[in-house]
Amino acid sequence: ISETDEEYSSALLWIASMESTTVIWLVYVSIFITIVWTKIARGTTASTPTTKRSLPPPPMAAGAPLLGILPALVMKGPLQAIHDAYKTMGSVFTVRLLHLQVTFLVGPEVSSHFYHGLDSEMSQDEVSKFTIPTFGPGVAFDVDLATRREQIRFFGDAMKPAKLRTYAPLMAHEVEEYFTKWGQSGTVDLKHELEHLVTLVASRCLFGDEVRGKMFGEVATHLRELNDGMRLVTILFPHLPTPAHRRRDRARARLGEIFSGIVRSREAARRGGRSSYDDILQSLIDSRYKDGRATTETEVVGMLVSALFAGQHTSSSTATWTGARLLSPDNAAHLLAAVEEQERIMGRHGPDPGHMGYEALQEMDALHRCMKETLRLHPPALTLLRLARRGFVVRSKEGEEYEVPAGRTVASPLVIHNRLPGLYRDPDRFDPGRFGGPDKGASLAYTAFGGGRHACVGEAFAYMQIKAIWSHLLRNFEMEMVSPFPETDWNVVMPGPKGKVMVSYKRRRMAAAA
Numbered sequence: 001i002s003e004t005d006e007e008y009s010s011a012l013l014w015i016a017s018m019e020s021t022t023v024i025w026l027v028y029v030s031i032f033i034t035i036v037w038t039k040i041a042r043g044t045t046a047s048t049p050t051t052k053r054s055l056p057p058p059p060m061a062a063g064a065p066l067l068g069i070l071p072a073l074v075m076k077g078p079l080q081a082i083h084d085a086y087k088t089m090g091s092v093f094t095v096r097l098l099h100l101q102v103t104f105l106v107g108p109e110v111s112s113h114f115y116h117g118l119d120s121e122m123s124q125d126e127v128s129k130f131t132i133p134t135f136g137p138g139v140a141f142d143v144d145l146a147t148r149r150e151q152i153r154f155f156g157d158a159m160k161p162a163k164l165r166t167y168a169p170l171m172a173h174e175v176e177e178y179f180t181k182w183g184q185s186g187t188v189d190l191k192h193e194l195e196h197l198v199t200l201v202a203s204r205c206l207f208g209d210e211v212r213g214k215m216f217g218e219v220a221t222h223l224r225e226l227n228d229g230m231r232l233v234t235i236l237f238p239h240l241p242t243p244a245h246r247r248r249d250r251a252r253a254r255l256g257e258i259f260s261g262i263v264r265s266r267e268a269a270r271r272g273g274r275s276s277y278d279d280i281l282q283s284l285i286d287s288r289y290k291d292g293r294a295t296t297e298t299e300v301v302g303m304l305v306s307a308l309f310a311g312q313h314t315s316s317s318t319a320t321w322t323g324a325r326l327l328s329p330d331n332a333a334h335l336l337a338a339v340e341e342q343e344r345i346m347g348r349h350g351p352d353p354g355h356m357g358y359e360a361l362q363e364m365d366a367l368h369r370c371m372k373e374t375l376r377l378h379p380p381a382l383t384l385l386r387l388a389r390r391g392f393v394v395r396s397k398e399g400e401e402y403e404v405p406a407g408r409t410v411a412s413p414l415v416i417h418n419r420l421p422g423l424y425r426d427p428d429r430f431d432p433g434r435f436g437g438p439d440k441g442a443s444l445a446y447t448a449f450g451g452g453r454h455a456c457v458g459e460a461f462a463y464m465q466i467k468a469i470w471s472h473l474l475r476n477f478e479m480e481m482v483s484p485f486p487e488t489d490w491n492v493v494m495p496g497p498k499g500k501v502m503v504s505y506k507r508r509r510m511a512a513a514a
């Protein structure tokens with residue numbers, strides 16, 4: 001890095017000439033990310049074989065001398081800057097940020113290797129180590145790939161339809177109970193409410209009543225501190241002693257104590273023949289590695305924290321965006337369709353939340369399509385990253401062949417993928433009806449939950465949880481969004497709705513609903 005100090009100094013001088021503090025902050029962050037990616041790339045390139053064929057590298061998008069795409073990122077924002085590069089360059093192109101090069105693969109035609117390539121060739125490790133202080137020891141990127149794969153399988157087992165079936169009534173009861181605290185009418189910050197509720201629902205399914213009953217408030221606070229401790233600077237300096245990192249470390253330690261206590265009490269109950277739990281925690285405790293080894297207490301605790309972390313922000317921001325879309329005046333017809341669907345389904349299943357089981361949630365097609373369309377327009381994960389440990393050949397949609405060299409950071413920008421005009425007519429329009437035909441989620445055209453080798457294992461759970469919440473809201477409340485449609489907060493690792501999302505509500509009673 002030392003030989004490039006001059007470049008950074010020039011960049012910093014350029015930043016200093018600008019007025020907006022947000023812009024300055026953004027630029028600093030870009031530089032941090034550049035440095036860490038460069039370190040990673042340098043560490044890997046030397047020892048990695050490349051492909052045998054001699055093809056040109058992907059074309060380089062125009063950029064300013066020295067700074068590359070940085071000025072465009074600052075002036076237009078990351079989404080527009082990458083979108084413009086895509087418009088000019090086509091489906092495969094490289095962007096230079098200072099002296100770091102990132103190759104973007106845009107669209108399903110060029111994304112196969114990104115999603116289906118071997119982990120030994122398209123690696124997540126190098127770009128994900130910064131999550132270790134959050135998830136803790138013994139899990140995720142603190143363990144080798146084989147162990148991580150098995151742990152993801154344990155999650156997968158806990159998310160199978162037979163298990164999901166047992167979570168549905170838990171979700172319905174939790175949601176029902178939560179909204180009893182709303183009055184006959186009022187105004188709330190929907191974002192805040194749904195953040196809270198999603199944590200409650202997830203905790204109920206993960207730990208049954210143990211956490212909910214005893215220490216929900218404390219767990220929820222620590223989860224917020226974990227979220228808050230994953231800032232952009234964390235990517236470069238995960239252990240930098242900032243106040244947010246210190247809070248994260250304290251929160252992780254305390255969550256470890258709480259969850260360990262629960263795991264131990266389960267063990268004691270099992271020894272005493274009193275164990276009859278059927279939640280995700282029990283499923284993780286009972287999981288066995290292929291060699292027969294049982295999961296350790298440290299691993300179970302780490303998996304609990306990882307599950308809460310992976311699902312919490314993604315689901316709560318999706319629940320809020322879904323509401324913002326449905327409550328927009330432009331989308332009154334979609335709202336009406338979703339409300340009428342509730343009348344039909346609850347008419348068949350009965351108003352008692354105990355009847356709002358797995359089948360009823362599965363039948364909510366109109367609501368499902370609204371969520372899916374919301375996720376297309378507002379994917380919580382903007383861009384997925386890998387490091388190409390081996391070079392590979394890619395044929396662009398335009399018919400050119402390129403060799404992506406070993407050591408290159410490769411990006412799949414979901415937020416652009418999901419708005420490609422060739423795949424989605426009028427792509428910026430909220431149109432849940434577009435998913436009425438054959439399911440586009442089956443191909444790499446729809447990537448809100450990733451795809452291929454690392455597709456999200458919590459997708460079905462997330463749909464169920466958010467549908468349980470919106471089913472209840474649609475049946476029980478007339479709602480109106482009284483703040484403007486939210487902007488996206490691009491300044492965080494996982495962008496969500498910016499600021500408050502104020503909604504006024506009035507209780508209603510449907511013919512066949514409670």
Ligand code: HEM
Pocket residue numbers: 124152155307308310311312314315318379380381384385447448449450451453454455456457458459461462
């Ligand atoms: C709306 C909610 C959610 C969204 C949008 C979402 C999105 C994603 C995406 C895009 C990936 C792929 C990451 C990559 O390829 O680098 C992913 C992976 C993953 N997600 Fe989710 N997720 C959601 C909810 C959940 C929930 C509720 C859980 C668990 C309880 C979960 C657990 C996981 C796990 C374990 C992986 C890693 C899979 C692997 O590496 O093989 N997610 N998710």
